[in-house]
Amino acid sequence: MPGSCPGSPLPTIAVNLMNKTRAYGRTVGGLRSLSLQAPAVTLLLLWMLVPLGMTLWFSFQRYNLLMPGMTGFAGLENYEYLLTDPALWSAMGVTLLLVGWVLFITVVGGTLLAVLFQQDFLGRGVARVLAISPFFVMPTVSALVWKNMMMHPANGVLAWLANLFGLPAVDWFSSLPLTSIVIIVAWQWLPFALLILLTAIQSLDDDQVEAARMDGAGPIAVFFFITLPHLKRAISVVIMIEMIFLLTIFAEIFVTTSGGPGLATTNLAYLIYIQALLDFDVGTASAGGVIAIILANIVAIFLVRLVAKNLES
Amino acid sequence: MTTPRYKRFLLAVLAWAIALIIFFPILWMALTGFKTEAAAIADPSFVFSPTLESYVAVHARADYLKFALNSVVVAFGSTLLALLIAIPSAYSMAFLPTPRTKGTLLWMLSTKMLPPVGVLMPIYLLFRDTGLLDTLTGLIIVYTLMNLPIVVWMLYTFFKDLPRDILEAGRMDGASTLQEVRHLLLPLTLPGIASTGLLAVILSWNESFWSLNLTSSDAAPLTAYIASFSSPEGLFWAKLSAASTMAIAPILVFGWLTQKQMVRGLTFGAVK
Numbered sequence: 323m324p325g326s327c328p329g330s331p332l333p334t335i336a337v338n339l340m341n342k343t344r345a346y347g348r349t350v351g352g353l354r355s356l357s358l359q360a361p362a363v364t365l366l367l368l369w370m371l372v373p374l375g376m377t378l379w380f381s382f383q384r385y386n387l388l389m390p391g392m393t394g395f396a397g398l399e400n401y402e403y404l405l406t407d408p409a410l411w412s413a414m415g416v417t418l419l420l421v422g423w424v425l426f427i428t429v430v431g432g433t434l435l436a437v438l439f440q441q442d443f444l445g446r447g448v449a450r451v452l453a454i455s456p457f458f459v460m461p462t463v464s465a466l467v468w469k470n471m472m473m474h475p476a477n478g479v480l481a482w483l484a485n486l487f488g489l490p491a492v493d494w495f496s497s498l499p500l501t502s503i504v505i506i507v508a509w510q511w512l513p514f515a516l517l518i519l520l521t522a523i524q525s526l527d528d529d530q531v532e533a534a535r536m537d538g539a540g541p542i543a544v545f546f547f548i549t550l551p552h553l554k555r556a557i558s559v560v561i562m563i564e565m566i567f568l569l570t571i572f573a574e575i576f577v578t579t580s581g582g583p584g585l586a587t588t589n590l591a592y593l594i595y596i597q598a599l600l601d602f603d604v605g606t607a608s609a610g611g612v613i614a615i616i617l618a619n620i621v622a623i624f625l626v627r628l629v630a631k632n633l634e635s
Numbered sequence: 636m637t638t639p640r641y642k643r644f645l646l647a648v649l650a651w652a653i654a655l656i657i658f659f660p661i662l663w664m665a666l667t668g669f670k671t672e673a674a675a676i677a678d679p680s681f682v683f684s685p686t687l688e689s690y691v692a693v694h695a696r697a698d699y700l701k702f703a704l705n706s707v708v709v710a711f712g713s714t715l716l717a718l719l720i721a722i723p724s725a726y727s728m729a730f731l732p733t734p735r736t737k738g739t740l741l742w743m744l745s746t747k748m749l750p751p752v753g754v755l756m757p758i759y760l761l762f763r764d765t766g767l768l769d770t771l772t773g774l775i776i777v778y779t780l781m782n783l784p785i786v787v788w789m790l791y792t793f794f795k796d797l798p799r800d801i802l803e804a805g806r807m808d809g810a811s812t813l814q815e816v817r818h819l820l821l822p823l824t825l826p827g828i829a830s831t832g833l834l835a836v837i838l839s840w841n842e843s844f845w846s847l848n849l850t851s852s853d854a855a856p857l858t859a860y861i862a863s864f865s866s867p868e869g870l871f872w873a874k875l876s877a878a879s880t881m882a883i884a885p886i887l888v889f890g891w892l893t894q895k896q897m898v899r900g901l902t903f904g905a906v907k
Contacts, residue, residue: 354812355736358727361720362787363739369780370746376757435653443647449654451891455661458890460841462861463879467664469865470872477676477872479663513657514901521898522906556906563902570750573843573858577865591752591844598756599848611753622748630741632905 377615380608387602400609410610412585413593420504420589421568425561427508432515433557436523437549439516450520457513461573468506469495469578499579499586506574511567515560522556523549555628562625569618590614661883668877675872689877699878702860706840706882708771709856713778714835717786718828720779725790726816730802740791743784744903751781751844762849771854774846778839786835789900793827794820830896833889837897840886857882 384396404410439450456464472479473494481491494502526549534544570591575581581588581596588596594614598607655662667675669685693699728736758777759768767773797820805819821828843858850859861882864875890897898906 355727355731355733358723358731359739362724362743362783365720365780366743366746366783369783370749373754373757373761374749376760377754380756438646438650438653441643441646441650443643443650445647445651449651451894452658453654454894455658455887455890458837458841458887459661459883460858460861460886461843462847462858462865463664463883464660466861466864466875467660467879470870470875471663471667472660479659479679482679509657509660517894518898518902518906521895556902559902559905566748566750570752570844572752573847573862576847577862591750594752594755595848598759604756604760607756611756614750615753618748618750618753622745625748626741626745629744629903629905630737 374615377608377611380604381612383605383608385604387604396605400605404606404609404613409585409588409593410613413588413590416500416585416587417569417589417591419500420507420571421565423504424508424511424568425564427504428512428515428564429557429561431508431512432519432560433550433553435512435516436519436553437545439520440523454513454517456510457517459510461510462577464510465506465574465577468502468509473502495579496583499583503571503574503578503587506578507568507571510574511564514564518560519553519556522553526552558628559625562621562628565621566618566625569621570614590617661887664876665880666876667872668880670873670876672871672873675876689871689873690881693874693878693881699860699881702855702857703881705771705854706856706858709774709778709854710836710839712771712775713782713839714786714832716775716779717782717835718790718832721783721786721790722816722828725787725794726820728787728791729794729797730799740788743787747784755848758845759848769850769852769854773849774854774856777845777849778842781842781845782835782838785838785900785903786831788903789831789834789896790824790828792899792904793824793831796827797823827896830893831900833893834897834900837886837889837893 381400382396382398384392384394384399386392435453439446439453443449470478473481473492475481475491475493478491478494480494484491492498531544531548534548539547571589572591572595575587575589575592576595579587581592590610591614594607594610597603597610601607663679666681666683668689669687670683671686671688674680674683728740762768762773767776801823802815802819805815810818840856841858843862846856846858847862850856857878861875861879864870864878
């Protein structure tokens with residue numbers, strides 16, 4: 323029996339064992355990585371699929387919490403009701419205007435400010451910190467501070483400034499409701515764009531700028547031909563991330579105008595909220611939710627592609 | 636290349652002026668908190684005799700502390716939970732990558748793109764039927780799941796930056812996975828884990844969609860409490876300012892501390 327001789331077979335067993343663990347190790351490794359990821363993946367899967375499935379299901383149902391008797395399959399009724407409701411198109415318009423203007427202000431402003439705050443000047447660190455601060459302020463605070471202390475037609479700082487220059491005070495939320503919301507939201511997101519673009523601009527090669535300057539390029543040429551191309555990817559990331567958040571701006575509207583006057587500041591998110599938690603019309607609110615999800619996904623596809631490209635490099 | 640002195644001076648003035656204009660509403664809010672209600676709605680002025688009356692009044696309404704405590708419990712609770720779930724996952728993605736890893740990461744990112752308003756109705760009904768409406772547990776669950784993709788991503792990028800040799804060396808010395816994680820990975824990536832945690836705390840603290848829609852009184856965090864000042868009868872500027880200043884101060888400091896790492900988390904590593 324080989325086992326009776328303790329000297330020779332041991333290495334063979336050891337080698338066998340090692341081979342086994344190596345071959346075994348691959349599957350165990352796969353299993354291990356699977357089990358380590360399982361909690362996160364399972365939870366996210368549930369968090370995504372269950373509500374998504376329910377929203378889809380509800381959107382084809384006749385379901386209003388205030389009318390418990392009326393239930394059943396509705397087919398495309400909810401969508402038909404929504405798509406022929408002028409409120410939806412008005413909300414789409416408000417959403418697009420809000421997203422478009424805020425994006426324009428924050429991206430253009432953020433790029434220019436990133437260039438400015440990249441310059442070397444006294445107290446640069448402190449000035450940067452002050453300029454990015456609004457991003458960390460909770461939306462309900464920003465909105466109420468602007469609504470009351472800044473934009474109040476009688477006691478606000480802006481009214482006082484207007485008076486100082488002999489101009490009539492503006493009643494912001496009644497005469498320019500959407501503009502007011504755009505100002506508040508842009509104030510919150512300009513620092514975000516600045517923060518991201520400032521980080522991106524720091525990786526700009528100084529030698530390249532120097533060389534361009536040597537060749538006689540002015541600051542404007544440097545900006546358009548070197549800085550801007552360098553920032554291209556960061557700018558597209560800023561645009562996409564902002565779009566995802568801006569498409570469903572809610573709290574700022576909730577605490578200032580409540581969507582009014584009329585429908586002037588009701589965006590898609592606020593319209594769905596009205597149908598869901600004020601009218602308790604589950605079916606229509608869910609159809610609205612599906613539309614919001616589709617809109618967000620159009621943006622998301624591009625963002626995911628961009629990030630995927632980055633993951634490879 | 637040297638810029639002329641006067642030009643640099645002008646640039647500094649311009650940059651400071653813009654920074655101060657952007658910061659002004661926050662500064663103004665902080666100042667108004669130290670005014671009397673009468674001074675708060677008087678003509679704007681930097682000169683006034685400061686008083687703590689609004690802070691005292693806000694605290695006298697014992698519920699301020701309740702809302703603040705709710706915010707703390709929800710923000711830190713959800714962050715801790717998200718870290719606990721995310722660390723094993725990020726560990727395996729960074730150190731035991733499989734062909735599926737990249738797809739899993741991207742899929743996690745894509746769950747973040749689901750607009751909350753799109754699933755408002757199902758979540759509301761599920762919470763109503765399970766008794767989670769207006770509970771801290773409910774809010775913690777939502778925030779944990781909301782932040783989980785960002786937390787996994789950020790941890791993954793930090794773990795990936797760790798030199799693999801160090802972990803290999805540990806393994807050679809016979810460390811088990813658990814020992815490896817406890818004695819090598821966690822201490823070495825603590826700064827990264829801390830900034831990931833801070834970002835999650837900031838995001839949860841400021842979250843204002845679910846907090847407004849899923850809570851009413853018992854579990855309302857500060858975002859919802861501040862929103863209650865929007866009703867016309869609740870319009871006290873000095874008190875609003877005092878309460879707001881307290882509500883944003885800790886988060887503002889967290890934000891200042893983590894601004895650099897935050898870029899990584901907010902852009903999913905696409906901008907470094």
